[in-house]
Amino acid sequence: MSFLAYLTLPVYGLILFVVYQYYRFFMKPKSQLAHYEKQGLPVIFAPFWGFLQGLTESVQKHKDIFYAWKQLNYMNPKPRAFASNLGATPVVALKDPELIKAFYMTQEKSYIKAPAACDVAKMILRNGTLLVDGNQWKAHRKLSNPLYSFDHVKERIPEIVAVTNKMLDKLKEKDLKKVNFMREMQHILLEITGKLFFDLELSSLSFKGDTVSGFVADLIDRSAVEALTPFTIFFSTDIVKTGIHPRHKALVKDINDLRGFLYGAAKAKLGEILAAKANGTATGKLPLLLEILYQQHQKLTEEHLDEVDLVDEFAMFTLGSMDTTSHAITFASYFHLNCPESQKKLPQEVNEIFKDLSQVSMDSLNKMDYMTAVLKETLRMAAPLPNFLPRQATEDHKLGDLDIRAGTIVVVAGVTNNFDPEYHDDPNTFNPERWLDEKSKTRQSTSKNAYISLPFSTGARSCSGREMGIALVRIVFGLFVKKFNYQYTDKNYEMVFTTKLFQEPLETLNYSLTPKN
Ligand code: HEM
Numbered sequence: 001m002s003f004l005a006y007l008t009l010p011v012y013g014l015i016l017f018v019v020y021q022y023y024r025f026f027m028k029p030k031s032q033l034a035h036y037e038k039q040g041l042p043v044i045f046a047p048f049w050g051f052l053q054g055l056t057e058s059v060q061k062h063k064d065i066f067y068a069w070k071q072l073n074y075m076n077p078k079p080r081a082f083a084s085n086l087g088a089t090p091v092v093a094l095k096d097p098e099l100i101k102a103f104y105m106t107q108e109k110s111y112i113k114a115p116a117a118c119d120v121a122k123m124i125l126r127n128g129t130l131l132v133d134g135n136q137w138k139a140h141r142k143l144s145n146p147l148y149s150f151d152h153v154k155e156r157i158p159e160i161v162a163v164t165n166k167m168l169d170k171l172k173e174k175d176l177k178k179v180n181f182m183r184e185m186q187h188i189l190l191e192i193t194g195k196l197f198f199d200l201e202l203s204s205l206s207f208k209g210d211t212v213s214g215f216v217a218d219l220i221d222r223s224a225v226e227a228l229t230p231f232t233i234f235f236s237t238d239i240v241k242t243g244i245h246p247r248h249k250a251l252v253k254d255i256n257d258l259r260g261f262l263y264g265a266a267k268a269k270l271g272e273i274l275a276a277k278a279n280g281t282a283t284g285k286l287p288l289l290l291e292i293l294y295q296q297h298q299k300l301t302e303e304h305l306d307e308v309d310l311v312d313e314f315a316m317f318t319l320g321s322m323d324t325t326s327h328a329i330t331f332a333s334y335f336h337l338n339c340p341e342s343q344k345k346l347p348q349e350v351n352e353i354f355k356d357l358s359q360v361s362m363d364s365l366n367k368m369d370y371m372t373a374v375l376k377e378t379l380r381m382a383a384p385l386p387n388f389l390p391r392q393a394t395e396d397h398k399l400g401d402l403d404i405r406a407g408t409i410v411v412v413a414g415v416t417n418n419f420d421p422e423y424h425d426d427p428n429t430f431n432p433e434r435w436l437d438e439k440s441k442t443r444q445s446t447s448k449n450a451y452i453s454l455p456f457s458t459g460a461r462s463c464s465g466r467e468m469g470i471a472l473v474r475i476v477f478g479l480f481v482k483k484f485n486y487q488y489t490d491k492n493y494e495m496v497f498t499t500k501l502f503q504e505p506l507e508t509l510n511y512s513l514t515p516k517n
Helices: 009-037 049-062 069-073 098-112 114-123 134-148 150-171 181-198 213-225 228-237 240-241 246-279 288-297 307-337 338-355 370-383 414-420 439-449 466-481
Strands: 082-088 089-094 111-113 392-393 397-399 402-404 409-411 484-490 495-497 502-507 510-515
Touching: 009 082, 009 510, 049 069, 049 082, 049 495, 049 502, 089 098, 098 111, 098 392, 098 397, 111 114, 114 213, 114 240, 114 246, 114 307, 134 150, 134 228, 134 288, 134 307, 134 414, 134 466, 150 181, 150 466, 150 484, 181 213, 181 246, 181 307, 181 466, 213 246, 213 307, 228 240, 246 288, 246 307, 246 502, 288 307, 307 338, 307 370, 307 466, 307 502, 338 370, 338 466, 370 466, 397 484, 466 484
Parallel strands: 089 409
Antiparallel strands: 082 089, 111 392, 392 409, 397 402, 484 510, 495 502
């Protein structure tokens, strides 16, 4: 009897499974990457892990997740893009600003947000603007646009100043010897978001034994981490939703509970409004999101979202304003602390602008030239979303002369250009002055080609909350600098950058704070 005849069905099954996985994770991506290699792109293939392997090694060896990407700037010739893989899927990272421009022009037609990167976070945001595509995105963007408009942000400045001031005064009552800075910023920003959009004081509530902000921040981190585990890469992100693994089960439950909590809050607010309108006791203007909620409940608008959709948008504001902005402020605080010029100039400016809080307005905030330069330089050195969210091509198409195949994940490798000496002098140094000096290489190159530096993205899918985000950084970080001196609790602290959904510090950044008189 031959050897093969001894093998049973399960063994044949196992062999077939192994062969198929070898084909899926090794042969297929390699042959797909050959398509990009033929077009002159450097290819970095790593079985299964793909580009995540390079990022992990960069953190371990160089304390910077994008070290290897930044090194592309020193290759000769400098690549326009490079290709790698994520599990079985080819990935193309764009560096050449002309390719980036071509991508932005075709993104709505030929791409969706890559499910591998976005689907787990989508469990939290569901139909919130950031992660949906096509008509769903159009409806959400249209209905939420008034909330983000310049006029709306302008109108809400006094409220943002008042809430920030109150929260920073409350902070003084805490133990200031060791403050987890990013957490505090998330706490303040969530309070602002709650007040502005839902007239809720979220900082006074706790959720499952944590502050709401702490819980939301952890949940976002957990969902980002789950999206890229070996288990998820192997089975696809759908496996997380099934809750088979106990960690996934806990994540799904926490997401549902949080959404239930937000939905309950929205419902309760709507109930209050309806009752006040019915009794004729409604006074003053409603926060805009509540107004939209009310109008839609009364079907006063032609196109309307339902209450669940509005909770999605509330989750969106929470993520947008709490998390991206708290990351930006955390990075700014770190760079500011290490920059003698900024230490000298920024406090002077904030003391002047915030001398009389009742006078702070969009006009006065727009005079914060040094703060604006600090923010721009922070976003160059460490943007919360330096490469934006990965997209996946839905059809074969051309980006400039680059032939992209359907199914390829495309990333805008903005971080490479932010550190390219062709565009910035001394690119590894934090230097806000480069944004103030019209003749600096940075100002010259970015004014010639805006696609070099896009911390808020561009085009139809650019950040809706740009005006709000800039105002929040100016106010929250500005008032913080006015009210506190701060130092590292660990004198040797050096920020190591990593990414979850957003770029963030690998180790918690703790400061000791001293209130100023
Ligand atoms: C410094 C602060 C911020 C930065 C650096 C930032 C950056 C970005 C970036 C890069 C995107 C594009 C993501 C992509 O498509 O891959 C984006 C989208 C978005 N951001 Fe922001 N953001 C900030 C603050 C905010 C704030 C405060 C809000 C809301 C209050 C907000 C709401 C949004 C929304 C709704 C989108 C989705 C737009 C769409 O897909 O149509 N962002 N943001």
